[in-house]
Amino acid sequence: xxxxxxxxxxxxxAQARLRALQxxxxxxxxxxxxxxxxxxxxxxxxxxVLGVGRNTLRESLKVLxxxxxxxxxxxxxxxxxxxxxxxxxxxxxxxxxLSLRHKGDEALELVDVRQALESGLIGNAMDTMTSGQLAAxxxxxxxxxxxxxxxEAFVEADAEFHRRLFEPLNNALLISLLAxxxxxxxQIHVEVGAGAEDLAAVAAAHRRIYEAVAKGxxxxxxxxxxxxxxxxxxxxxxxxx
Amino acid sequence: xxxxxxxxxxxxxAQARLRALQxxxxxxxxxxxxxxxxxxxxxxxxxxVLGVGRNTLRESLKVLxxxxxxxxxxxxxxxxxxxxxxxxxxxxxxxxxLSLRHKGDEALELVDVRQALESGLIGNAMDTMTSGQLAAxxxxxxxxxxxxxxxEAFVEADAEFHRRLFEPLNNALLISLLAxxxxxxxQIHVEVGAGAEDLAAVAAAHRRIYEAVAKGxxxxxxxxxxxxxxxxxxxxxxxxx
DNA sequence: CAAACAATATTGGATGTCCCACCTTCTGTT
DNA sequence: AACAGAAGGTGGGACATCCAATATTGTTTG
Numbered sequence: 001x002x003x004x005x006x007x008x009x010x011x012x013x014a015q016a017r018l019r020a021l022q023x024x025x026x027x028x029x030x031x032x033x034x035x036x037x038x039x040x041x042x043x044x045x046x047x048x049v050l051g052v053g054r055n056t057l058r059e060s061l062k063v064l065x066x067x068x069x070x071x072x073x074x075x076x077x078x079x080x081x082x083x084x085x086x087x088x089x090x091x092x093x094x095x096x097x098l099s100l101r102h103k104g105d106e107a108l109e110l111v112d113v114r115q116a117l118e119s120g121l122i123g124n125a126m127d128t129m130t131s132g133q134l135a136a137x138x139x140x141x142x143x144x145x146x147x148x149x150x151x152e153a154f155v156e157a158d159a160e161f162h163r164r165l166f167e168p169l170n171n172a173l174l175i176s177l178l179a180x181x182x183x184x185x186x187q188i189h190v191e192v193g194a195g196a197e198d199l200a201a202v203a204a205a206h207r208r209i210y211e212a213v214a215k216g217x218x219x220x221x222x223x224x225x226x227x228x229x230x231x232x233x234x235x236x237x238x239x240x241x
Numbered sequence: 242x243x244x245x246x247x248x249x250x251x252x253x254x255a256q257a258r259l260r261a262l263q264x265x266x267x268x269x270x271x272x273x274x275x276x277x278x279x280x281x282x283x284x285x286x287x288x289x290v291l292g293v294g295r296n297t298l299r300e301s302l303k304v305l306x307x308x309x310x311x312x313x314x315x316x317x318x319x320x321x322x323x324x325x326x327x328x329x330x331x332x333x334x335x336x337x338x339l340s341l342r343h344k345g346d347e348a349l350e351l352v353d354v355r356q357a358l359e360s361g362l363i364g365n366a367m368d369t370m371t372s373g374q375l376a377a378x379x380x381x382x383x384x385x386x387x388x389x390x391x392x393e394a395f396v397e398a399d400a401e402f403h404r405r406l407f408e409p410l411n412n413a414l415l416i417s418l419l420a421x422x423x424x425x426x427x428q429i430h431v432e433v434g435a436g437a438e439d440l441a442a443v444a445a446a447h448r449r450i451y452e453a454v455a456k457g458x459x460x461x462x463x464x465x466x467x468x469x470x471x472x473x474x475x476x477x478x479x480x481x482x
Numbered sequence: 483c484a485a486a487c488a489a490t491a492t493t494g495g496a497t498g499t500c501c502c503a504c505c506t507t508c509t510g511t512t
Numbered sequence: 513a514a515c516a517g518a519a520g521g522t523g524g525g526a527c528a529t530c531c532a533a534t535a536t537t538g539t540t541t542g
Contacts, residue, residue: 013533042522042523043523058524058525073523074523074524075521075522075524076521076523077521077523078522
């Protein structure tokens, strides 16, 4: 039933045929019960099996690579890939930058979703957070404060803070999504050139969030996360007027 | 600074070059201040400008199409596209199906994220929900009940219920993400072949959610949404357990 | 004059072929 | 035994060529 011949004469639109080809490749992986890391047939072999030209096949393969389905290693082969959300990052970043030229709607929507995820899940994360994980969060706060005192930006420490905050949930998909939103926001932020922010104030806001988490006060932690995101949202507002 | 020559001799990895080409195309769109719906140069022209072969360019364009950045219309041209998350859907669906062959981790993670978004945002949605929107939600409930009474599955009505629930937030990105998670879950569900579920019970669960929303009780609505997702999670457990 | 039809130009869709770049593995020498 | 180099196989990339779809233009026809 699967691996339905894409090469059949069907009068599908071009886009539908491309997606059908992608589906056929994915079905082939599932049919052969390949797992992450397993090798796929060579390009020529796949093109033969699926009944399409090599260039056509490559177009689909590159899409699947971007989707994190396959990993392509030059001179070695193609393999079933572990999760990868780089593609989503790129796409959303572009959307966000494009929207900033107008009303910034998409950029704001992105912040809204990230806020919903973080403030909505902080309670769950606190439920299973170990003392070691809590210490790691504070470590990020301290690093941010040190960098702020030195007048240096702390993009990486900021990202690390949020990542560690939700590590206890043990949800790779969530971590990936948050990373995507973080990267997109950061790119937009760079684009906007908002370099004049108060580093110390940002670091302090993160410490307040940490303190609420350390106290075990879920409502307060969610509230302070919301305040943090309000600040981010305001920065975007300032740019798009 | 933008549109850096990808064709330069740099010894980047193949994947990095592909992504650089994609970035160049997106930069070109931003540099020329094109907006959604505006036409892009032809394939040949773009290949010329970016200094790559047409097949190489096409591979990048297909990726951008999958990411919802450009829209390609056979025989007409290429245009800056409106948002499109079909690609994300496909990739996540594949991941979920693949994970079901083992422990189902990714499928469960997906449900967790969807649950976090819905139960975390239901309060915000209720804040701005109009009476008309509330009526639309009930309409979906009634439809589900009718279909359940007739013994028919109500996949579409179920999806519509959740979509309408969060329409008040006016966040296209969120709606898209929820739609993605819904489709992925549905595909996994079909794959799993869990057809023997109690339609009436599912419809009743949705009515209880609606009633909590109608009463304006945010905590209760969130609680009942959580119960609903617990049921979904259990169904996945039954399959992979 | 207007509507319907047909020819054409333009654009993307697809394939085959050729050569290059990269990685692994084998093999032979030291 | 260890290292170096050769060899084979893989994906990367560029053309050239033809196919297919769409919109436009021009002609025909009522």
